[in-house]
Amino acid sequence: MKAAVNPWTVSSATLALAGMIISGIGLYFIVLRPPLLPEDVRYMRLSAGELEAIGPRLAMWLTQVFRCSAATPSPPAFS
DSSP: OOOOOOOOOHHHHHHHHHHHHHHHHHHIIIIISOSSOHHHHHHHTOOHHHHHHHHHHHHHHHHHHHHHHHHSSHHHHHO
16 A cells, blocks of 8 residues: 655745745735824824824825735735
8 A cells, every 4th residue: 555645845835834924914914904003103293183184195095005015925825
């Protein structure tokens, strides 16, 4: 009787794990991360009124930024 052969080599398992980690990071940026962190607001040095005034435009821009940055690592993980 022949022994079962493991089709997963160490290198292919490592590559698959790295792809899953990168995909997880992408999903984190798309789903869980808030658009602005407290340190982002402090860096921009905006008052609450100024932030509310530019809020809609900033939200649209941040949505586009996170879609692009989160989607970038995902295709190599699934190819």
